[in-house]
Amino acid sequence: xxxxxPVLCLFLASTTIFAQSRPVPAPPIIGATSYLMIxxxxxxxxxxxxxxxxxxxASLTKLMxxxxxxxxxxEGQITLEDEVTISEKAWxxxxxxxxxxxxxxxxxxxxxxxVIVQSGNDASVALAEYVAGSEEVFAAMMNQYAQALGMxxxxxxxxxxxxxxxxxxxxxxxxILARALIGEFPEHYQWHAIKEFQWGDIKQPNRNRLLWRDxxxxxxxxxxxxxxxxxxxxxxxxxxxxxxxxxxxxxxDKSRIDGSQAMINYGFRFFETRLLYKAGEEITRARVWxxxxxxxxxxxxEDLYITVPRGAYDSLExxxxxxAIIEAPVATGQPLGELKVSLNDEILLQQQLRxxxxxxxxxxxxxxxxxxxLWLE
Numbered sequence: 538x539x540x541x542x543p544v545l546c547l548f549l550a551s552t553t554i555f556a557q558s559r560p561v562p563a564p565p566i567i568g569a570t571s572y573l574m575i576x577x578x579x580x581x582x583x584x585x586x587x588x589x590x591x592x593x594x595a596s597l598t599k600l601m602x603x604x605x606x607x608x609x610x611x612e613g614q615i616t617l618e619d620e621v622t623i624s625e626k627a628w629x630x631x632x633x634x635x636x637x638x639x640x641x642x643x644x645x646x647x648x649x650x651x652v653i654v655q656s657g658n659d660a661s662v663a664l665a666e667y668v669a670g671s672e673e674v675f676a677a678m679m680n681q682y683a684q685a686l687g688m689x690x691x692x693x694x695x696x697x698x699x700x701x702x703x704x705x706x707x708x709x710x711x712x713i714l715a716r717a718l719i720g721e722f723p724e725h726y727q728w729h730a731i732k733e734f735q736w737g738d739i740k741q742p743n744r745n746r747l748l749w750r751d752x753x754x755x756x757x758x759x760x761x762x763x764x765x766x767x768x769x770x771x772x773x774x775x776x777x778x779x780x781x782x783x784x785x786x787x788x789x790d791k792s793r794i795d796g797s798q799a800m801i802n803y804g805f806r807f808f809e810t811r812l813l814y815k816a817g818e819e820i821t822r823a824r825v826w827x828x829x830x831x832x833x834x835x836x837x838x839e840d841l842y843i844t845v846p847r848g849a850y851d852s853l854e855x856x857x858x859x860x861a862i863i864e865a866p867v868a869t870g871q872p873l874g875e876l877k878v879s880l881n882d883e884i885l886l887q888q889q890l891r892x893x894x895x896x897x898x899x900x901x902x903x904x905x906x907x908x909x910x911l912w913l914e
Contacts, residue, residue, distance in 0.1 A: 567796030570786030573708035577779035581844035594706040595760030598698030617646040621667045630658040654734035658697040665696040708783040729756030767793040780804040810844045827904040828865030835890040867896040
């Protein structure tokens with residue numbers, strides 16, 4: 538980040554600037570039992586209401602169903618062109634359906650579109666059986682992926698979201714899942730923006746009506762059961778900033794759409810996300826004793842983003858915390874320090890600073906000289 542400098546140099550100027558910036562108002566009041574809105578790039582929380590309360594996820598479950606299938610495709614276990622024989626169990630599924638017929642063969646890609654666009658319970662079960670042999674084993678895979686993602690308050694028992702007391706999630710966990718799906722599978726994520734899909738003679742619209750209302754919205758998934766209420770995980774991108782909104786437990790389809798739209802508009806209006814540092818960019822340098830090179834460049838291994846209230850970016854303060862002594866050898870990616878970024882005395886971000894290249898031990902003579910110098914320190 539070009540404008541961040543050590544805290545002592547920036548303190549007086551930044552205090553003045555922040556005092557002149559507008560405070561962020563409270564988020565809009567929407568009729569939801571819980572919600573969470575985050576920035577997709579930084580993961581920063583923009584607004585929340587009971588984000589860790591366990592709730593029935595209904596068809597939002599299918600975000601994990603497709604996530605598991607996408608992994609199976611990426612790992613070469615299946616392909617989009619594979620044909621799946623539809624079982625009687627899949628065919629008999631109630632609720633929202635793709636209307637596939639028992640005994641027919643349907644491509645994986647078509648089943649995925651049936652899940653994503655039409656929210657087909659039948660398509661979800663067909664994919665689960667094809668990937669894992671049974672829906673029960675597939676649910677175990679779903680839980681394994683949930684644990685790997687850090688979805689600590691989620692448990693799945695089926696691939697559809699069909700009501701079950703042991704089937705639950707939270708707004709926070711669903712936001713984690715949506716962020717992973719968008720980040721890991723951008724080419725498949727694009728299918729969530731498809732407004733309608735036809736299978737056979739039956740054409741069905743995407744239940745996410747925000748796709749028609751707001752051109753910046755390109756996903757993700759609706760859900761509804763009597764116990765879950767009307768739910769929506771939505772994502773939108775404007776001017777390079779992407780927001781993920783999870784709204785759960787509203788009273789109607791209109792409520793979930795209006796509430797999600799209000800949250801998204803609030804996020805874009807009052808926050809901005811900037812690229813703080815690029816992967817591999819030198820942020821600072823560290824003295825390395827007994828090394829081939831006297832200094833090692835430090836930075837981050839992946840692009841680092843930060844989300845702040847609009848107009849507050851130039852008020853950020855940064856501090857580099859470094860150990861008193863660093864000795865060679867140093868390996869690429871080795872953590873050597875810490876970056877802290879704060880706004881108005883609130884720490885917004887803490888990130889390890891890592892070596893950007895190897896710095897092996899120096900010559901015998903260099904090691905002797907540095908040893909003596911360290912004794913004199």
